[in-house]
Amino acid sequence: MSNRRRSDPPRQATAPCLKCSKYVGFCFGVQRAIKLAREAAGRHSAAIRTLGPIIHNPQVIAELRREGIRAVNRFTNLKPGEVLIIRSHGIPRPVEDRMHARGLLVIDATCPFVKKAQNLVGQLAREGCGSILIVGEPHHPEVEGLISYGPPGQVHVVQSVGDLKPLKLAGQVGLVAQTTQSPAACRRILASLRRRKGITVRVHDTICRETNRRQADAVRLARQSDAILVVGGKNSANTARLHSRCQAVNPRAYHIEQADELTPEMLRGVGTLGLVSGASTPASIVREIARKAEVLCAGL
Ligand code: SF4
Incomplete structure (x- = not known):
């Protein structure tokens, strides 16, 4: 029974x-970053470092460690000529400059879609946007990198329509997004910006397909x-x-x-x-x- x-x-x-x-x-960007790291490990006998974990997966991180690819949080201990990989999220420009100034062998595995968004932030500033808005998470490494491509103080991170209210905007305003943002959130922010008087919005779709x-x-x-x-x-x-x-x-x-x-x-x-x-x-x-x-x- x-x-x-x-x-x-x-x-x-x-x-x-x-x-x-x-x-x-893996998505294309992560697959590419891992491939670049493994190729570097095949070419160099010394340990290969990545600035931050190359991937958010403990099993793969452990596998890469066994292959001599290790994540580090800082590079001040590394010697000139040592290999350091920039992961797919990208990094702030001044950090990359310091890597080169230290004489490290830098391999840039920034995902091409993230690189495109970084370049667009710089381009919008050069083309006259007094403010550039990034739809994204303020402390996400990709967003921290994107901010650094615009003039200090002119790039703002917004997550919702409510975040637009305190911003004083005038003239041309650039808009891009963290590559992994939801299109719906970006559309809401764009619609709100377009209702504002006295600004012209220049938007670039940087969301990863x-x-x-x-x-x-x-x-x-x-x-x-x-x-x-x-x-x-x-x-x-x-x-x-x-x-x-x-x-x-x-x-x-x-x-x-x-x-x-x-x-x-x-x-x-x-x-x-x-x-x-x-x-x-x-x-x-x-x-x-x-x-x-x-x-x-x-x-x-
Ligand atoms: S932008 Fe897209 S393809 Fe590139 S790393 Fe991010 S999720 Fe992957």
């Missing part, structure tokens, strides 16, 4: 149908699934954003980093299971989680 209570979730009749996003694994597609596909899958697993480092901002967007449409959206975090409770009663990943998650971890989900479901 069954010990199940009425309130228990239904038993799993069959394994869930697994729907995996086609945008899992890959991030856009990944987020849109994740939301689509979250809507179509009973539960969705969002795989990525707990300290990864883009995975956290992906998770919150999935959770907005599906309360059973779980952010996990590794297969051993997957529990039977996450899968109980699930007919369709969605699977998505952040931009810095290796596809191998996603595959491992898919296998673990199948094993757990077989036992439910």
